[in-house]
Amino acid sequence: MNKPEILPQTDIAGPAPRHQTTQVMVGNVAVGGGAPIVVQSMTNTDTADVDSTVAQVAALARAGSEMVRITVDRDEAAAAVPHIREQLDKRGITTPLIGDFHYIGHKLLTEYPACAEALAKYRINPGNVGFKDKRDTQFSTIIELANTYGKPVRIGANWGSLDQELLSKLMDENAASANPRDARAVMREAMVQSALHSAERAQELGMPKNRIILSAKVSAVQDLIAVYQDLAARSDYAIHLGLTEAGMGSKGIVASSAALGILLQQGIGDTIRISLTPEPGGDRTLEVQVAQELLQTMGFRTFVPLVAACPGCGRTTSTTFQELARSIQDFIRDEMPSWKSKYPGVEGLNVAVMGCIVNGPGESKHANIGISLPGTGEAPAAPVFVDGKKFRTLRGPTIAADFKALVIDYIDQRYGAGAKAPESVTAAE
Numbered sequence: 001m002n003k004p005e006i007l008p009q010t011d012i013a014g015p016a017p018r019h020q021t022t023q024v025m026v027g028n029v030a031v032g033g034g035a036p037i038v039v040q041s042m043t044n045t046d047t048a049d050v051d052s053t054v055a056q057v058a059a060l061a062r063a064g065s066e067m068v069r070i071t072v073d074r075d076e077a078a079a080a081v082p083h084i085r086e087q088l089d090k091r092g093i094t095t096p097l098i099g100d101f102h103y104i105g106h107k108l109l110t111e112y113p114a115c116a117e118a119l120a121k122y123r124i125n126p127g128n129v130g131f132k133d134k135r136d137t138q139f140s141t142i143i144e145l146a147n148t149y150g151k152p153v154r155i156g157a158n159w160g161s162l163d164q165e166l167l168s169k170l171m172d173e174n175a176a177s178a179n180p181r182d183a184r185a186v187m188r189e190a191m192v193q194s195a196l197h198s199a200e201r202a203q204e205l206g207m208p209k210n211r212i213i214l215s216a217k218v219s220a221v222q223d224l225i226a227v228y229q230d231l232a233a234r235s236d237y238a239i240h241l242g243l244t245e246a247g248m249g250s251k252g253i254v255a256s257s258a259a260l261g262i263l264l265q266q267g268i269g270d271t272i273r274i275s276l277t278p279e280p281g282g283d284r285t286l287e288v289q290v291a292q293e294l295l296q297t298m299g300f301r302t303f304v305p306l307v308a309a310c311p312g313c314g315r316t317t318s319t320t321f322q323e324l325a326r327s328i329q330d331f332i333r334d335e336m337p338s339w340k341s342k343y344p345g346v347e348g349l350n351v352a353v354m355g356c357i358v359n360g361p362g363e364s365k366h367a368n369i370g371i372s373l374p375g376t377g378e379a380p381a382a383p384v385f386v387d388g389k390k391f392r393t394l395r396g397p398t399i400a401a402d403f404k405a406l407v408i409d410y411i412d413q414r415y416g417a418g419a420k421a422p423e424s425v426t427a428a429e
């Protein structure tokens with residue numbers, strides 16, 4: 001019988017060095033060139049509806065979106081853009097707005113100069129910027145306007161609106177070659193070429209490289225990884241990462257995280273968007289939360305305190321620990337916008353909420369503050385650990401509320417004005 005192969009032990013390599021790109025300023029946000037990976041999102045309101053769009057941009061910004069894209073699809077939308085900007089400014093929300101243009105961007109940006117001025121970046125889809133003879137004129141018009149207003153552009157190729165002329169040309173060349181590649185590989189090449197050729201054309205029209213961001217979005221994970229690897233290998237433009245049409249619920253989250261996680265680990269990506277389809281009436285800010293959690297769990301950035309919670313099992317006596325974990329996580333997310341200034345560094349806090357004695361005390365000791373709730377057959381007591389040491393035991397029906405109060409106390413003592421060193425926060429039971 002063959003012995004199983006024993007693989008050599010290897011060190012955990014960690015992420016690859018970041019792919020070196022040219023930094024682009026989008027309003028006051030730096031993208032690429034070694035800047036922290038930026039989280040962005042997109043509204044799904046009718047941009048012509050100023051109040052709804054302002055409310056959603058504000059919600060996305062409050063959730064942590066550092067740039068927000070809005071659709072600019074017709075005259076009413078273009079006319080609304082400066083009013084949206086003005087209302088956000090009045091509320092103290094400085095988040096840059098990006099205009100998403102298809103088909104008539106050249107016309108809207110020409111006819112609505114206040115819109116062109118209010119936007120911090122224009123997104124152009126090279127597959128949807130006019131066809132045949134008109135393509136170059138319309139593309140040139142947008143680039144020239146961007147140059148006039150000093151705005152950067154994202155040249156965003158998309159699988160669903162691939163430049164058909166380029167694709168046909170590459171398909172014909174492939175068919176005539178001695179070693180033709182499969183059709184999917186040719187489509188991937190068309191995506192990359194579409195983005196790169198458009199970027200080169202923008203530079204020929206006088207746009208500096210430090211105002212160009214590229215994306216090439218595909219809906220299949222393996223294709224997306226291949227396309228972005230190629231894009232990064234062949235250029236040093238700043239890169240916007242995103243899986244298009246990721247889908248609803250867990251499918252969208254898993255597909256986006258798998259694709260983007262691999263690329264980020266390889267050092268590719270300067271800004272990310274998680275394109276989730278919200279449930280009807282669902283919260284649009286979920287895409288921001290997922291983007292932040294992806295970057296934070298991979299160790300690239302820190303946004304909000306993390307709550308570690310066990311999955312629960314047959315040893316869990318009730319839903320208390322699930323409710324507590326949810327309640328603490330929601331509480332932290334809701335409070336973070338004000339905590340950011342009140343408690344500098346609080347985003348690095350780790351909280352543990354565990355269901356029983358098996359892993360509860362151990363995991364809780366690794367957190368800044370953690371609780372081990374009683375499992376089946378255990379005494380109805382919940383030890384709380386602070387900075388690795390037993391701090392107190394909670395009992396009775398108010399365990400959840402008492403633990404929440406301890407978390408708030410800990411944050412205040414550790415991160416508030418006159419914060420104490422970690423050791424002095426802990427007090428014996």
Ligand code: SF4
Pocket residue numbers: 310311312313314315316354355356357358359360375
């Ligand atoms: S810590 Fe306890 S309740 Fe939680 S999963 Fe492990 S054994 Fe189950």
